[in-house]
Amino acid sequence: MQRLHAQGWPRPVKRDGRLADARKQADKHRATVKDGGNSIEACKDAEKATQIAYEAKNPEARKARLLATIAPLAFEARKSQLRDGGKAGRWFSPLKTHVLPKLGQKPVEEVTGNEIAKALRPIWHEQPDVARKAITRLDACLSFARAKGYEVDRMAVADAKELLGRQVHVAKPIPSMSWQDVPAFYQSLEESGTTGMALQLLILSGLRSKPIRFANLDQIEGDVWTVPAYLVKGQEGRTEDFRVPPTPEALRVIKRATETARDGLLFPDQRKGVISDMTMATLMKRRGMTARPHGFRSSFRTWADEQTNQSWEVKETAIGHKVGSKVSRAYLRTDYLEERRLLAERWAQHVIGASGEVVAIRGAAV
Structure with a gap:
């Protein structure tokens, strides 16, 4: 026999325990099927029983699942x-x-x-x-x-x-104020303290409430206010700094706010941090108004459409919206800052009640 093995004949296969177990399992499944059962379900039931038994002795194993x-x-x-x-x-x-x-x-x-x-x-x-x-x-x-x-x-x-079932829901936009009514409300905020000044700056800038609440003197350099990327709406790591052209009226409000600023923050809370997300909305609610702070972005955008001939790209950029496709934005090398500065100044003039006529903005598409 040894001689045969030496000549290349295969050795007999040793039947280990694993093969024997597999055969036993196969025989068991054949018997289950023969009796009209489902071998797959039987396996699942067996596994579940084993799992339950194991977790009865190890409660943490069940908790992990x-x-x-x-x-x-x-x-x-x-x-x-x-x-x-x-x-x-x-x-x-x-x-x-x-x-x-x-x-x-x-x-x-x-x-x-x-x-x-x-x-x-x-x-x-x-x-x-x-x-x-x-x-x-x-x-x-x-x-x-x-x-x-x-x-x-x-x-x-x-x-x-x-x-x-399918959700049947009509989205309701955040209530906004007619742009014609904004000047009267804006002027009523002069004696409303920190919250009033925050609302005034929000109206003038077209920004969302978060950049306003966290406005800091360090963000403003000359006639450019740079909102840090972390305060810009969007997914973490995918936003960029946003430049805002503050008008003379906005700078006046900012100068007033510096009198009560704390650690550079223009609109600090009385105790710590900054005013809350609901502070400005509460002021409007207490006055019996249905409009809310975020709605002033709509007021500005509607005014810009109805009262100016500025391009769509400039008007959308003014409220922080991205314009064009992802590819076109990769080649775009402008944020229309100077065009937005002219638009912001015209809006400020309307807001303080200095002008109400239709505005033709220089350099805008007709």
């Missing part, structure tokens, strides 16, 4: 993409409020379309924006769990949307 455990980890993984690292809590809030109380104690493998639909049905049509954010962020959590190796139902979110 819970949606309540996975969701914060998914949030942490996305923090670098979120504005201010997600400190405002807006990304996680819909999950915390509407998903985790109902599904948090379920292992991610057991989160089905039916369960998701049941959890979100109360708000699906009543609060469509919140529901949309909740289901989108839940999908992100399930994707994260799948990346970690958990057997998550890939169709769970799609199934839930099918069960919930």
Whole structure:
């Protein structure tokens, strides 16, 4: 025999325990099928029973699979993409409020379309924006769990949307003030302290509230106010500094604000930090107004359309909107600063009540 092996004959295969076990399993599955059972389901049931037995002895193993455990980890993984690292809590809030109380104690493998639909049905049509954010962020959590190796139902979110039905919702724009009414309101803010000055600067600049609230003397150099990228709306790391041409009227407001500035901040809170996001809106609400601060961007944009012949690109850039395609912006080497300066000055003249006629702006397309 040894001689045969030496001549190249194969040695007999040793039947180890693994092969014997595999044959036993195969025989077991054949028997299951012969009896009319489903061998795949039987395997799943056996695996589930083994998992339950293991987790009974190791509670932490089950806890690791819970949606309540996975969701914060998914949030942490996305923090670098979120504005201010997600400190405002807006990304996680819909999950915390509407998903985790109902599904948090379920292992991610057991989160089905039916369960998701049941959890979100109360708000699906009543609060469509919140529901949309909740289901989108839940999908992100399930994707994260799948990346970690958990057997998550890939169709769970799609199934839930099918069960919930299409959302019928007409978006309501933020209430704005007619541009004709802006001058009277603007002048009424002269004696309204820090909040009044913040609103005046917001009206004049066409900016959103965040750059106004965090306006700092260090950002203003001569006749250019540079809003840092981190205060510009957009995804973290994908925004750029935005230059604003402050008019003489805006500089007057800024000079007044410096009298109560603290650590360079033009609009500090009485205790610490800066005025809150709701401070300006509260002032308007207390006056019985339906319009809100963000609406002044619409007031300015409508005035610019109806009362000037400035180009669309300049008017859109003036309120911080990107113009053109991604490719065209790569070749664009201007932010229309001087054209916007003329437009801002005409708007300021309207706001302080110095002019009401249609304006033809030099250098603008007719």
